[in-house]
Amino acid sequence: MIRTLLAATSIFALANCANLNSSVPTEAETKPQEAMTDTSSPKRTMVDTSNWPTPPIANRIDKITEQVGRTRTDPYAWIRDDNWQEVMQKPEVLQQDIRDYLEAENAFTRTVLEEPTTDLQKEIFEEMKGRIKEDDSSVPMIDGEWAYYRKFREGGEYPVYARKPAQTAFDKDSDAEEIILLDGDAMGDGLEYFDFGQVSHSPDHSKIAYTVDDKGSEFYTLRVKDLKTGEELETVIENTYGSFTWAADSNSLYYVTRNENNRPEKVLYRELGSSEDQLVFHEKDSGYFLGVQRSQSDKFIFVRTGNHTTSEYHYIETDSDDPTTLHTIAPREQDVEYEITDFDGKFFIKTNADGAVDFKIMSAPYASTSREEWVDVVPHEPGTLINSVSALKDWLVVEERKNALPRLSITSRQTGETHEVAFDEQAYDISASTGYEYDTDTIRLYYASPTTPDQTHDYNLTTREKTLLKTREIPSGHNPADYIVDRVMAPGHDGVEIPVTVLRHKDTPMDGSAPTLLYGYGSYGITIPADFRSGRLSLVDRGFVYAIAHIRGSQAKGYQWYLDGKLEKKTNTFKDYISAGKYLIDQEYTSEGQIVGMGGSAGGLLMGAVSNMDPDIFAGIVAAVPFVDVINTMSDTELPLTPPEWPEWGNPLKSAEDYDTILAYSPYDNIADKPYPPMLITGGLTDPRVTYWEPAKWAAILRHEASEAGPYFLRINMGAGHGGASGRFEGLKETAIEYAFALATVGKTDVLDLTTD
Numbered sequence: 127m128i129r130t131l132l133a134a135t136s137i138f139a140l141a142n143c144a145n146l147n148s149s150v151p152t153e154a155e156t157k158p159q160e161a162m163t164d165t166s167s168p169k170r171t172m173v174d175t176s177n178w179p180t181p182p183i184a185n186r187i188d189k190i191t192e193q194v195g196r197t198r199t200d201p202y203a204w205i206r207d208d209n210w211q212e213v214m215q216k217p218e219v220l221q222q223d224i225r226d227y228l229e230a231e232n233a234f235t236r237t238v239l240e241e242p243t244t245d246l247q248k249e250i251f252e253e254m255k256g257r258i259k260e261d262d263s264s265v266p267m268i269d270g271e272w273a274y275y276r277k278f279r280e281g282g283e284y285p286v287y288a289r290k291p292a293q294t295a296f297d298k299d300s301d302a303e304e305i306i307l308l309d310g311d312a313m314g315d316g317l318e319y320f321d322f323g324q325v326s327h328s329p330d331h332s333k334i335a336y337t338v339d340d341k342g343s344e345f346y347t348l349r350v351k352d353l354k355t356g357e358e359l360e361t362v363i364e365n366t367y368g369s370f371t372w373a374a375d376s377n378s379l380y381y382v383t384r385n386e387n388n389r390p391e392k393v394l395y396r397e398l399g400s401s402e403d404q405l406v407f408h409e410k411d412s413g414y415f416l417g418v419q420r421s422q423s424d425k426f427i428f429v430r431t432g433n434h435t436t437s438e439y440h441y442i443e444t445d446s447d448d449p450t451t452l453h454t455i456a457p458r459e460q461d462v463e464y465e466i467t468d469f470d471g472k473f474f475i476k477t478n479a480d481g482a483v484d485f486k487i488m489s490a491p492y493a494s495t496s497r498e499e500w501v502d503v504v505p506h507e508p509g510t511l512i513n514s515v516s517a518l519k520d521w522l523v524v525e526e527r528k529n530a531l532p533r534l535s536i537t538s539r540q541t542g543e544t545h546e547v548a549f550d551e552q553a554y555d556i557s558a559s560t561g562y563e564y565d566t567d568t569i570r571l572y573y574a575s576p577t578t579p580d581q582t583h584d585y586n587l588t589t590r591e592k593t594l595l596k597t598r599e600i601p602s603g604h605n606p607a608d609y610i611v612d613r614v615m616a617p618g619h620d621g622v623e624i625p626v627t628v629l630r631h632k633d634t635p636m637d638g639s640a641p642t643l644l645y646g647y648g649s650y651g652i653t654i655p656a657d658f659r660s661g662r663l664s665l666v667d668r669g670f671v672y673a674i675a676h677i678r679g680s681q682a683k684g685y686q687w688y689l690d691g692k693l694e695k696k697t698n699t700f701k702d703y704i705s706a707g708k709y710l711i712d713q714e715y716t717s718e719g720q721i722v723g724m725g726g727s728a729g730g731l732l733m734g735a736v737s738n739m740d741p742d743i744f745a746g747i748v749a750a751v752p753f754v755d756v757i758n759t760m761s762d763t764e765l766p767l768t769p770p771e772w773p774e775w776g777n778p779l780k781s782a783e784d785y786d787t788i789l790a791y792s793p794y795d796n797i798a799d800k801p802y803p804p805m806l807i808t809g810g811l812t813d814p815r816v817t818y819w820e821p822a823k824w825a826a827i828l829r830h831e832a833s834e835a836g837p838y839f840l841r842i843n844m845g846a847g848h849g850g851a852s853g854r855f856e857g858l859k860e861t862a863i864e865y866a867f868a869l870a871t872v873g874k875t876d877v878l879d880l881t882t883d
Contacts, residue, residue, distance in 0.1 A: 171883040172834055173804060178238050181837070182230040184826035193761060194782040198795070200758060201830075202823040210819075211764075214343035214388070214812050217844065228811075228822060231840040239806070239839050242878045243866040250664045250862040255855060256602035257660035265582045265595045266295040267570070269562035272331055283853030284310030287325055287334070296595075307334050307353065318845040319812075319852045323368030328376035329424070333359075333398075335379060337368045342847025343812040344368065345388070348381055350398060361398050371420045371427060374444035380406060380418045380427055388766035388814050390416040393429050395450050406450045407431070407440065413769035420444070421468040422517055423564050428466060434650065434773040437463045455490070456497045469517035470539050475500060476515045482506035484684045487515060487524070511684045516558070519565040521587050523558055527653070530613075530625040530682045532556050534571075536587055545590065551575045552613040553627045553656035558585075574598075574658040576629040576672075577606040600660060608632055609666065613656075616675075616709035619701045625676040625683065626706050627656045628715060631666050641745060641872035642671040642716035644707050648679035648699040649728035650774060651688040661861055668874055671715050677702035677732075693776055694787050700735040707743050718743050719882070722868045726750030727816055727848070734793025734824065737802055741835075744803040746871030746880065748864050751809050751848055755820040756792035757785070766814050794820075797827050802835040804880045806867045808860070809840075813847040837880070839867070 186201035207213055207221045240247070263277030273295030276285045287308040294303055307327070314320030323337035323346045332353055337346035346368035350359040363381065367390040370381035378397040385391040393416060394403040409416050409431050417430045427442040429452060438458035442449060455466060455473065463485075464477035475488045479497060487504035494500070504512075504524070513525040513532070524535040532555060534547040549556060554575040561570055571583040571592065579598035585591070610630050615623035634640050643665055647654050654674050662672045676682035679691025679699040691699040707721050721744050725732045730752020737747050753759070761778050762768055776784030789795055805828070809821035825840040841863070846852065870880040 172801070173837055173880050173882055175837055178837075179234065181234050181829060182227060183829060184227055184822075186830070191758075191761070193779060194785050196782065196785055196789075198757065198789075200823075202819075202826045203758070205822050205826070206817070206819040210817065211386070211388070214814055215341060215345055217341065217811050220811065228818070228840075228842045228844070231822070231825065232842060232844075235806075235839040235841045238837070239867060239870075239878065240863060243863075243870065243875065246866045246869070246875055246877060247859070247862040250865050251858055253602070253664045254661045254858045254861065257600045257604070257663070258854070259599045259601055262599070265570070266290070267559075267561050268292045268295065269327075270331065272327075274327065274562075278854065279311060282311045283855055284314045284320060285322065286310055287336075289327075305353075308336060308351070313338070314852070319847075321849075321852050324370060326370070326372060327353075328372050329374060330376040332376060335370060335372065337366060337370065339368070339847075341812050342810055342843075342845070342849070342852070343388075344814050344847060345384065348379070350379075359398055361396070361400075363396070367416070369417055371418050373427070373449055374424065378449065380429075382416050382418055387412070387764055389770070392416075393418050404450050406442070407452060411769075412763070413772060415770055422560055423468045423519075425468055430465075432458070432463070433770050435461045435463065436773075437465070439464065439466045441466075453495075455494060456500075459497070462497075465515065467515045467517045467522075469522055474503065474515055474517065474522065476512055478685070480506075483686050483689070484508055484510055485512040487512065508686075509684055511681055513681075516560045518560055518563075518567075518569070518587075520567070521569075523560060523569060525558060527681065527684070530676060532655075534558055538587075547571070547585065549573060549575075551578070551611070553611050554578070555655035555657040576611045576627065576656055576658060576662075577609045579604060579658050579660070598658070604660070604663075611656075614709070614713070616702075616706045618698075618705045620698075622678075622702075624678075624702045624706050624709075626709070627674045627676070628710070629662065629666060629672045630715070631669070634666075634669055634671060636714055638711070638714040638717040640669055640671050640716055641720045641722065641868075641874070642673055642707075642710055643722045643724055643868060644673045644675060644703070644710070645724045645729075646675045646677055646703045646706075646732050647725060647727075647729040648675075648677040648691055648703065648732055651679075651681045651685070653680040653682045661858070661865075664865055665868065668869065670868075670872075670874075671710070673706070673710060673715070675703050675706035677706065692774055694783075696775070696787070697735075697791055700732060700739060700791065703732055703736050704740050704743070711743070720745050720872060722746045722748065722871055724748040724750075724864075724868075726752070728753050730754060730816070730821075731756065731793065735791050735796075737805070738791075738793060738796045738798075738800070741800050741802050745882070746803050746868060747805040748868060749805060749807050749821070749824075750864075751813055751816045752793075752807060752821055752824065753816045754793040754824045756788050757795060759817075759820070760788060765817065794824050794827060797824075797831040799832050800835060801882075802828065802832050802838075803882065804837055804839075804867070804871050806839045806841065806864060808864075809842045810847045810849075811842060811844045815848045818842055 187204050189200045189203035213220050260280040264275045266273035266275040272289045273292045274289045288304050288306050290303045317340050319342045321339045325336040327334045335350045337348050339346050345365045348363040348366045350361050367382035367384050382390045383392045392408050393406040395406050396403050407429050413433050414431045429440040431438050439455045440452040462479050464475050467474045473490045476485050486506040488500040489503050490500045511527040516523045520539045522537040526533050537544045557572045559570040567588045569585050571585045574580040582596040583592045612628040614626050618624050681688045710716050723733050730749040733747050733749040734754040778785035807821045807825050809818045811818045825838050828838045869875045870878040873881045
């Protein structure tokens with residue numbers, strides 16, 4: 127569980143492939159590093175706000191904290207409700223003065239930003255909605271006698287899970303044989319928030335288990351439905367982590383529970399119809415996360431525990447008489463990561479052991495109990511990152527990344543021969559699914575590029591033939607030839623080359639006059655794919671260049687690229703983003719003051735840091751659920767993500783060096799009287815990843831320290847969490863607000879002027 131806005135992929139579809147806080151420093155504190163400050167004199171002429179209502183001004187009540195020989199003062203700590211854990215599940219209990227402040231901020235944003243751009247938002251919303259095939263469905267995935275898929279109805283907000291007989295799955299006239307398993311529209315009707323977590327049918331196809339969250343707080347309720355009778359079973363398990371897997375008997379489940387701090391802590395086993403659980407595994411280290419899954423071969427139940435740098439796997443044999451006895455594959459070793467795949471009568475292991483920074487593949491007998499029994503299969507190749515390893519009975523499928531582009535490597539068990547699957551576009555995204563079945567020669571390929579809508583192929587591993595099953599339909603029309611994609615390399619501050627994916631309309635001039643939305647993330651090793659997102663076209667068709675900076679902290683150029691953007695090297699992430707922006711200016715994609723920065727969650731930290739470092743290059747900033755209060759959050763052990771993320775950011779509770787490093791870039795702690803651009807800052811009241819008070823405190827201190835800059839718009843969704851509004855169309859409305867704001871900052875709308883000189 128990390129601070130990311132990337133959408134989770136349903137396990138139903140992939141079939142077994144399987145808060146952070148701070149304060150204002152006093153003069154006695156360590157000052158931010160020079161590299162993180164902007165020393166130039168203000169150049170920006172600010173937005174005229176003379177006819178606007180007065181924005182909310184938050185009370186300042188100093189809270190003084192001392193740790194590791196440092197002292198900090200936080201004037202807005204009161205915005206964190208002491209009862210926040212209950213608020214996550216019961217938003218109505220939020221302390222009244224905090225609610226009043228958040229509602230006042232929402233009212234200001236509504237009056238000044240949302241209401242004047244209402245028509246523009248509707249126009250953008252209808253465009254984005256028009257690019258979505260409303261009655262769409264996924265390509266069915268075969269599992270024995272059935273084919274499973276997910277679909278949406280015309281006008282429907284939530285997915286519907288269904289199946290039909292496998293022999294007619296691809297017949298055009300087979301809808302009459304469709305069986306609805308779960309109706310998301312009916313289940314979510316009348317709820318302010320609704321989201322499926324995991325959906326999985328039983329091995330014998332008689333039942334379906336699923337988890338749902340109705341508050342956005344990621345506390346999932348696990349339920350089971352009998353597919354023969356259509357009745358819900360009495361087994362209802364509240365407040366789970368959302369992760370589970372079926373046992374081989376189709377009558378019992380392994381699932382992950384949460385503790386009082388909203389962290390996954392135990393794997394439990396429960397027989398359906400029983401109210402009693404059996405303990406399978408208890409992770410006592412608060413810095414570790416837990417997961418449970420069934421192997422592709424169905425021979426094993428895997429229990430995985432680990433943090434960002436260390437992992438450990440255990441297994442249960444599915445035909446064992448004891449469903450709770452674990453076998454440890456290899457005990458955890460600090461900074462050794464490994465992942466397990468069952469293949470060719472042994473375990474195949476992706477690992478960074480022995481200094482394999484970009485990972486290698488090893489194998490071990492089922493009975494192995496330590497790393498000493500592992501042997502190399504695919505050696506480490508620096509610069510070729512092994513992302514994942516999966517297997518069918520006769521095939522090993524390896525997803526890799528090289529030269530900042532993905533590829534697939536396929537190895538035959540029978541011949542040992544390896545071949546690659548790659549594509550020719552400058553920038554693209556490709557992934558594979560091994561599906562439900564094990565003894566098959568076919569995998570499912572998913573391909574897209576910034577100009578090519580998603581394609582679904584079946585790929586025959588023996589003949590190497592691709593069969594196109596579906597191309598995402600754009601009902602309002604889409605001509606890829608109208609757009610140009612460039613993959614450019616921006617020179618970094620220390621000589622590295624930073625990949626940047628650039629999308630523009632063919633008619634957009636390359637003379638520096640075009641505004642640019644520059645998206646960035648750069649944390650946890652997450653690489654933003656060069657895929658197709660139809661919503662972006664609403665900006666690109668209005669003359670925007672849309673660019674993605676593949677900065678350090680991601681794994682775009684391998685695992686070292688990630689290591690060079692974390693802990694004491696975190697500032698490389700921010701400097702890379704600024705270098706990417708300045709290169710786009712130098713190459714006349716855009717010009718200074720015409721870049722709209724956008725990032726969410728840990729990408730919101732990026733937005734906060736770069737706006738402190740170099741505010742003048744920006745026309746505006748969109749910071750979605752931004753992790754900006756880093757010192758306070760990484761010092762708050764009650765928060766769900768704090769101990770697990772010390773390996774990513776450092777531990778300021780124990781290390782003065784970590785404290786000083788974090789303080790040097792923590793956006794909330796580095797606000798000064800600078801020419802900040804207009805900012806749209808969003809959050810969710812029930813967000814357990816980046817708690818609501820982070821964006822709220824950041825907006826408050828921006829108004830206090832840089833009152834003549836901005837303006838700053840805070841928008842807190844009072845009925846949702848980290849991902850914003852649930853439902854595919856309600857989410858588009860939030861995007862429409864962000865895009866309307868972006869257009870206003872570069873003078874692309876006459877209903878609201880947020881431009882600065």
